[in-house]
Amino acid sequence: MAASSFRQPHEIPLPHSPANAKLQRQMPSRKGKGKAKDAAPKRRVQVSQLEPSSGTSWDWTSLTDSLVSTIPPIFTKDGSYFFSLVGGSVRIYAVTTGKVVSTLSIPRPTGYDASSDTLTCATLNPHNAFQLITGSVAGVLAVWDFLEATLLQIIDISQPIHQICVHENFKDFVFVTASRPSKKGAIDDNAMVLQVSLKPADVASQSTVQKSSEITPIGKIRTPTGLAFSPSGAWLVAIAGHKAYVASSASFSSGFTKYVSPERLTCLAFHPSEDYFATGDEKGNIRLWYCLNDQIPIKPFGVEKKTQTTTLHWHAHAVSSIAFTPNGAYLLSGGEESVLVIWQLHTGKREFLPRIGSPIKTISVSKVASGEEEYLLGLADATYAFVGAASLKISRSYSRIKLDPAAVHNAPSTSSPSTPLSVHSLTSTLILPSSHPSSLQIYSPTSSTLVSELEVSPSNRVSRRDEKPIDPCRIERAIVSPSSDWLATVDTREGDEGSHGESYLKIWWWDRKAGFWILNTRVDRPHGLEKVTDAAFSPSPEGQPVLLVTTGGDGNTKTWRIRTAKDKSGPTEEFWIARSTSNFQSESPSHVSWSPDASLLAITLPNRIALFSPSTNLLRHTLASPECGVVRSAHFIGKAGRYLAVVGLGDLVLWDLVNQRVRWHHKTSGPIRALVSHPREDTFAVVLSSSSAKSKVAIFQVNSAKPSKTLAVPFGFRNVTWYPLVSSSFSLVAITHDWKVVVLGDNIYISKDEGSVSREIAADPSPQRRTLFQDIFGKSAFGEQASASQPSAPASVARPWTGRAGIGAFDDAAYLLPPLESLFEPLMNGFLKPRVPEASAFPSVITADEDVDMDTDGDERVTLARGAAKRAVDQKEMGVMIELFKTHTLKAKAPIPVAATGRRNGLVNGHDQTKGGSSRVASNPPKPNGVVAPSKTVTDSPRAGVSTPPTPAVNGKKRKKSLG
Incomplete structure (x- = not known):
């Protein structure tokens, strides 16, 4: 316990009094072992090593990843699945449903740091369509059987890998770009193109991590941004910096010929049938290079050449990705403008698909089972959007949490409370900032799906004008009422030389039948030209109206209420109006808090806490806490609201409002980022931020100034709030500094997706199309019996031909089916019973x-x-079948x-x-x-x-x- 206990406010000593010195002596030392315990670990560890007085541990889990893949997705041969590289895992998505069916996590070889296992490239084995080859920063090549989720081989080349490409002409070889470690051990901007054999060396053939039997350097380049083979396999092209490096596969020993580009190159794509390639650069230009037919010198070391190119220009900013269509007639490009451009190469004409919703990072082309061509766009907010080639419209899109750090906030301050975060308990969803700063997204943690997106401030999704970003309206706060019926948002835009700043308070009503938010009231400039510093809805006990209180930089505290207006000829209408306004001698309030029974309202001023009665607007009491210096916030603690926690920069004071005394005072080891009170118990959590990469969460009880437990976490917090959606004694949900959404608590359990772990791909996720025979004879004779008589098999695996008709005969891809001339007799034997020999019947x-x-x-x-039919067909179907084959075949x-x-x-x-x-x-x-x-x-x-x-x-x- 602290020295100051149950004393009058005037008896509280100043911060540098002997009482505080006594308090500091009672606190644990920050030197030696104590300092080592408080340090945040690099990895997730048990909290028992970090807690000063409790052996129990906290759990934390991430609801989503903040990483966005910059590698174009790779489709399987039949187009049923595609692979996406995120961090150290490969996620396998079903094309039709967008769900993750399996996740391949690369193992960490002994001696490698966990932070260096990020996957950077992947490709399918050209000689085995069911094998996936990946490369990582750790210098590891991994070969996967993705159908069985089995790791087949690990080859270590001991150099960070950036790109990978393969060709069927080079069996058991891959070509990679790898960084070259400098003399000091750091990675510089030099790289090498290597030809790596997938056959292990004899000495390491039996070990888990193998060495390649042959690694051949082809040439030295700068930091690479692309690597690809020509369709014929005659040319290998790499791009890096301002140069395109071309090597002939007939003589790799001759090295590269360099072709100079006026701008830095960003992406590369080869024409599917002709020997020329396309590149995109940072100024928005697309160039078609026709240098592969030139007379390249035999020994071109150090030679830089210029060649004939064709330039296509529309993009205002850097081109992020380009891709050719399979027939080679069109070229697709995308970038920061959030516009897909389709170039017709023979005529130079172009078509556009604008308003994609987020900058385009990757473009991939695939054919679905029906034969229709589709374009898959990987967006900067981790969304995958499918575009139909015929309609040029987005047919479907799949996303989890849309968080784009570059678009949401342009490097905001880590201590800024401008990141909205709320929990809608009625629907068990989270309200989070979306990929655009003027929108909110509603995410369901239970189903791991994005429910909807709420555009709070409609705005043009223009990326930027020239090099200066356009500052849109930003949502700073989103507060849900305790009844879950109302949502208050505050969106602002900074003023500039030509316009004043904007500030809007918008109150939304939840339509329970329709299941979305409807704008009810908009208040322009609720606090004049100043910002809204805080807002809070009142608890709504039975019989009491719901109130909203806002504080602003103008020094006013405003109370808003619902007004009901009934039209003579229409229904009753409800909207919000200002109820009262108060100020405190030119002091600007910074925080507002309601007591659980809505009988008191705590307004935080720079040097004191004002307790108001919201029903009468009368000042009931004033609390001064000189220990805290500048008071930042005050929070009611517990279900009864008897205690009030006053937060300073690094001090925490707990008041007993019944006795009007300070119960204890605690001086923290770092700045206090946030305080979250338990809604049912007399306990609360304090978030201490030491940096953007690590923080500590301390749990306090009202009867002790010493935290009952402390947890060090390897991330910083942008915003944190109570999380009531899990059965835990204490749980929090937060947005971290690197834009992860995490849940912390006691023994929390978050259900994970079925495909979040490695698992076999057991069945085709796409709904089966009706075959010609099902259209003639109905589905009952085939589909039901097939599912009962034959177990499911992977959709992409060639099934052995059994000669039985109607059991998945035409469900496979065309290239997996037997020859057409071999189908007739097995089909007839399956549909018709053999006739009994006539001689034996008489x-x-x-x-x-x-x-x-x-x-x-x-x-x-x-x-x-009728004989004992083995198939479930009725008399009508049998009659139609007999007549058909009698007429046409017998x-x-x-x-x-x-x-x-x-x-x-x-x-x-x-x-x-x-x-x-x-x-x-x-x-x-x-x-x-x-x-x-x-x-x-x-x-x-x-x-x-x-x-x-x-x-x-x-x-x-x-x-x-x-x-x-």
């Missing part, structure tokens, strides 16, 4: 002149007895002989039709009216399409059977 042969006695029973009708055979017993054997397709009694079968097919046709051709079944009962026999007389 005991004797009947001559042409023999008379046959036929039983006459005119009332009996021909009964079609020819009439010899008449069925008559049994020697004098009775015609009723066989249709080899099945006995006379079970249950004798019947007469007409030797000719009946006409629709029941009259026997004059033809003597014998049929095996009644005509399809006749809905009347089976036709009875014509008569019961004896008839001579002709074998002709």
